[in-house]
Amino acid sequence: MLRRAVADPTIPLFARLIVALQTFFRIVADGRYARRVLRLEAGATTPNQVSPTGAQSVQPVRDLRPALQLLSVLQREGRLVDFVQQDILSFSDADVGVAARVVHEGCRRALQRVVQFAPVQDEMEGNAITVPEGYDATRILFTGNVSGTAPFRGVLRHRGWRASTVKLPDIIGDIDCTLVAPAEVEL
Amino acid sequence: MSESNTTSDAGCIGIDLGTTHTALAEVTWGKSGLPRVQVVPVPQLVDQGAFEAQQLLPSFVYFAHNSEAHLALPWDKSRRHSVGEYARRRAVQAPGRVVSSAKSWLSHSGIDRRTAVLPAAAPPDVERISPVEASFRIIDHLCEAYRSLERPGGELSDQEVVLAVPASFDAAARDLTLEAALAAGLENVHLLEEPQAALYAWIESMGAQFRNHLHVGDVVLVVDVGGGTTDFSAMLVQERDGELELLRVAVGDHILLGGDNMDLALAYALKSKLEHAGHTVDPAQLSALCHAARHGKEELLSRPDLDAIPVAIAGRSSQLLGHALRTEVTRQEVETLLLDGFFPKVPVTARPEQRARTALTQIGLPYASDAAITRHLAEFLGRQASAIPGGNLPGSVVPSDFLKPTTLLFNGGAFKCNLFRERVLSNINDWLAQAGCPPVRVLPGEDLDLAVARGAAYYGAVRRGSGLRIRGGTARAYYVGIESPMPAVPGVQPPVAALCVVPFGVEEGTACDLPEQVFGVLVGQPVTFQFFGSSVRRDDRAGTLVDPIAPKEIEELSPIEIVLPAENRAPGDIVAVRLQASVTSVGSLLLEAVPLTPAVSNERWKVELSVRGAGL
Numbered sequence: 001m002l003r004r005a006v007a008d009p010t011i012p013l014f015a016r017l018i019v020a021l022q023t024f025f026r027i028v029a030d031g032r033y034a035r036r037v038l039r040l041e042a043g044a045t046t047p048n049q050v051s052p053t054g055a056q057s058v059q060p061v062r063d064l065r066p067a068l069q070l071l072s073v074l075q076r077e078g079r080l081v082d083f084v085q086q087d088i089l090s091f092s093d094a095d096v097g098v099a100a101r102v103v104h105e106g107c108r109r110a111l112q113r114v115v116q117f118a119p120v121q122d123e124m125e126g127n128a129i130t131v132p133e134g135y136d137a138t139r140i141l142f143t144g145n146v147s148g149t150a151p152f153r154g155v156l157r158h159r160g161w162r163a164s165t166v167k168l169p170d171i172i173g174d175i176d177c178t179l180v181a182p183a184e185v186e187l
Numbered sequence: 188m189s190e191s192n193t194t195s196d197a198g199c200i201g202i203d204l205g206t207t208h209t210a211l212a213e214v215t216w217g218k219s220g221l222p223r224v225q226v227v228p229v230p231q232l233v234d235q236g237a238f239e240a241q242q243l244l245p246s247f248v249y250f251a252h253n254s255e256a257h258l259a260l261p262w263d264k265s266r267r268h269s270v271g272e273y274a275r276r277r278a279v280q281a282p283g284r285v286v287s288s289a290k291s292w293l294s295h296s297g298i299d300r301r302t303a304v305l306p307a308a309a310p311p312d313v314e315r316i317s318p319v320e321a322s323f324r325i326i327d328h329l330c331e332a333y334r335s336l337e338r339p340g341g342e343l344s345d346q347e348v349v350l351a352v353p354a355s356f357d358a359a360a361r362d363l364t365l366e367a368a369l370a371a372g373l374e375n376v377h378l379l380e381e382p383q384a385a386l387y388a389w390i391e392s393m394g395a396q397f398r399n400h401l402h403v404g405d406v407v408l409v410v411d412v413g414g415g416t417t418d419f420s421a422m423l424v425q426e427r428d429g430e431l432e433l434l435r436v437a438v439g440d441h442i443l444l445g446g447d448n449m450d451l452a453l454a455y456a457l458k459s460k461l462e463h464a465g466h467t468v469d470p471a472q473l474s475a476l477c478h479a480a481r482h483g484k485e486e487l488l489s490r491p492d493l494d495a496i497p498v499a500i501a502g503r504s505s506q507l508l509g510h511a512l513r514t515e516v517t518r519q520e521v522e523t524l525l526l527d528g529f530f531p532k533v534p535v536t537a538r539p540e541q542r543a544r545t546a547l548t549q550i551g552l553p554y555a556s557d558a559a560i561t562r563h564l565a566e567f568l569g570r571q572a573s574a575i576p577g578g579n580l581p582g583s584v585v586p587s588d589f590l591k592p593t594t595l596l597f598n599g600g601a602f603k604c605n606l607f608r609e610r611v612l613s614n615i616n617d618w619l620a621q622a623g624c625p626p627v628r629v630l631p632g633e634d635l636d637l638a639v640a641r642g643a644a645y646y647g648a649v650r651r652g653s654g655l656r657i658r659g660g661t662a663r664a665y666y667v668g669i670e671s672p673m674p675a676v677p678g679v680q681p682p683v684a685a686l687c688v689v690p691f692g693v694e695e696g697t698a699c700d701l702p703e704q705v706f707g708v709l710v711g712q713p714v715t716f717q718f719f720g721s722s723v724r725r726d727d728r729a730g731t732l733v734d735p736i737a738p739k740e741i742e743e744l745s746p747i748e749i750v751l752p753a754e755n756r757a758p759g760d761i762v763a764v765r766l767q768a769s770v771t772s773v774g775s776l777l778l779e780a781v782p783l784t785p786a787v788s789n790e791r792w793k794v795e796l797s798v799r800g801a802g803l
Binding site for chain 2: 020044069073076079082083085086088091095096098099101102103105167168169170171172173182184186
């Protein structure tokens, strides 16, 4: 730490020691100041952007851990990452078929534990259905000749999928979630 | 409603401490005052850093290598061992560091169950643990995991816990199970035989309807084929004071044979097919084959439209394409290997083949030498022909040459395959038809994986009040070996007679009569006696001397040991004692030595049931 401070040409070491002492006591005494220092530490570009009212203008930190965790489960049980990362063009359909069975069986087993799927629409695909006025546009996507007014008549091409329940294991300890799969060394 | 007020506040917990899986259930009392049983999923490490509650806790214990990261749990960040799913996975990757099938080792009378022998395949630098400690680790995990759930009942140690053990466990194995539970801090513990637990679970699930299925005079046969063990029991439905009552009349021998053997048998067949095709199969792939075999077996046996199921397994490297192996499980393989191998059609006179063991090999589990479960069943029914007082079924034309069940309850994961059930059923019905008896009725609606845990929890509720109770007492009579007095002849072992100290069917909380036989015990030195058990001799009283010992009826168990502390006697003195047995309220056997001339009033000394570890 000291070595890095010495290497920094902008402010002399002694001046920085004084700044450090001053900020130390101000952090202890002033909660709002402490919060600003925290934001600075968290990577906010400049403290000037913090609004004086204290309103939340900080970007929400996206937690990527569950996504990586799911990838890890699909790799562990179904070799999904191995499969996708390999160049498929140089292999025969027979080879791809065998690998696909490994991926399908494992990922299916893993997904069954993690997610329960339900179709968005219960009708048979290929059947004509009527979509009433006031439908939920997030649940139904129109394709083809999208025009006219409700009720809409069309053919159900895809029933859709909805995750009715999702259950991922809890993450405990200092686990590096970017490790989708550890390297394996046989002794 | 008043009943819920009269019961104690503590809840009831049932634990199925299985060979391959452990499960936990609890009883809560609803507003109606009726007990409600629910399975409690067990939180466990499922991967490094991934923690999840699952219905089954694999009965595996993994010990991390020093260089590995901590196996952190929410309640212990620096844990060095792990119980459950992660341990099960590591069993494939690092088999030398994983303890599995601890329960089978616990009942292995050929070894000292308190010395550290597990993992059996451990490299020299792995610290080994005893079968008792392995069981303790699993129960201890249940305690910790349950605590983390913060359920209204509090901790496991605050509640009444019913531990299910195989009916075929002898007194020593039952004792060791209790020892593991006590070490984990469980004090209010009771033991229950697993087939009884399965029947309790069925009774609970049927509610009042069970009366439509069970009638006075019925003989219920429970066939329990779990992952690692096969267990048979028979219960008689009788009437007492106008109420139905179940009496457990017979239990089978301990058979180390189960669903895992079937999967392994099929996996080895697949392995040899792959090897014939020029591939090599490593241990991880063999484990994947086991998994595929289980899946293929269940699919093929439940879907008559399929003739074969393709099996694909990955190699170890990240190169999946081009390195995955493909083979298939065919219907014919499943039928010849599993159906005919494990459930062949046999006559009722069939008996398991006793293959001579190859010399003294290294310590291993005494697996059943005959894989045919139906032959073991025929032997059980044959041995227990006289289990029911006053003969068997009215109307049977042939004398009772085997025990004739009227009702059948299946239990254990192996019976998820319908064809296995049908094969067991058709065997029994053929035997009954030849004896002129009607076919058995199969009790509907069992819960194959979780029944034992559920039934054990429900038994806790039954102990507190109403509900049909299964009685039966000890499943064996126990004997102490007595050397017949004869002049010493070099090279000739003096013949041994067996003195009955515990008769068959002693109920919990009962003391047996004090036999007249007097033993001389050296003060201050351990003295061992041969110890025997019999699951068929029902008429011996405490004090009955069986001479000579009939080897088909009486089997030798681990010896027992008495150490008489000196008190105010001189070391080296010989003190005359008599042996008294009682069955504790917990369900364990207590043997005590009572001096004829006590040094202090009411003097008695506990006799150790399994001595080989007593020096520890």
